[in-house]
Amino acid sequence: MGEDSSVNNYDIIFIGDSSDSNDNHSNSDRTNYFRNLSLSYFAAEPTEMHAEHKYLKELCLENGNPEAHYIEGILQYFVQNKRRKGLFHLCQSSIGNYKDGTYLYGLLLLALERFYKGAKYLDKLGWKDNLSTSDECSERVKKSLSKITGIMEEGYYIAMVNLEPRTQCHPDNMSVVCKHCYYYKRLNQFVQFARNIE
Template sequence: MLPKRTLSNFEKLPNDLLGDILSRVAEISRTSLRNTMAASPELAKVANDKRVNKKMNLNPLAMKPLQALNRYTQLMERCLQHRNTEVHYIKGIQEYFHRNNTNIGLHHLKSAAEGSYENGMYIYGIIMLCRGAEEEGKKYLEKLGWKQNKGKATQC
């Protein structure tokens, strides 16, 4: 039988506060969150906090959304349940362009755009322009602030 491990002062903090801290770690890097969870079983329990899944940094998947088609499904579902904007973008790209489910894809891309995810705002705005919904498309493209900052175009 393993000896009972004593909790650190950090692990003794209230779960609500730990959830907030872990959500900030998740926002910076999924790898850092995974390392934190591996270091402490107590913190791993708290990592299921909805704020963690909502703020989870999925940028590596967002840059290559088709790689997540058959992988990361549980992570993607958890993040979708908590309205993570990056996962809406990833699902939108997958559905709209790969699976040819344009309505579902647009729903996810619009959710990403409404959540102020810049790549989502850009792609949703462009798609709306191409589909003839000029006002809708312009609305999201203008939110990117391209008129004020021309360098913004190269970021998306």
């Protein structure tokens, strides 16, 4: 009978002579496995991971998986209503170079009126040169949050109003942005999205 290749078989042991230069797994270990394991399915459906795959999530968190931190950040912030823990995990996701984590972290900082810091994180996505990364992150983040109700808070709207540019640059064109309107428009998109899934 062949080896059990079930996704639930988390006790993975790599066997081989690490001195063999042809061995592709010579530098692999349990930590690297769980740190680099793709959780893209669960990033799109965070509540499913919370309900059905907590053990896998914990293993990935223990080993610094940035997607796991993104998922945990969403669960803590929006489902458990633990803002501080949620922001911590989203920050860890960003530190691990997970772009969706960076985007959501920056967006939430804007929504909490921490404008300078939020802008700093959104700037890491290179929007000044090309909007495509920000646009792709926005779509994936919306998918991640689409089945979570009650994410809108009155403070987000107030932050958006306070962030509105004083100059009337590109007021109706979301695809044209500058340093005066980019952050406002991103927060505006998030607020409209949050209102629609109430």
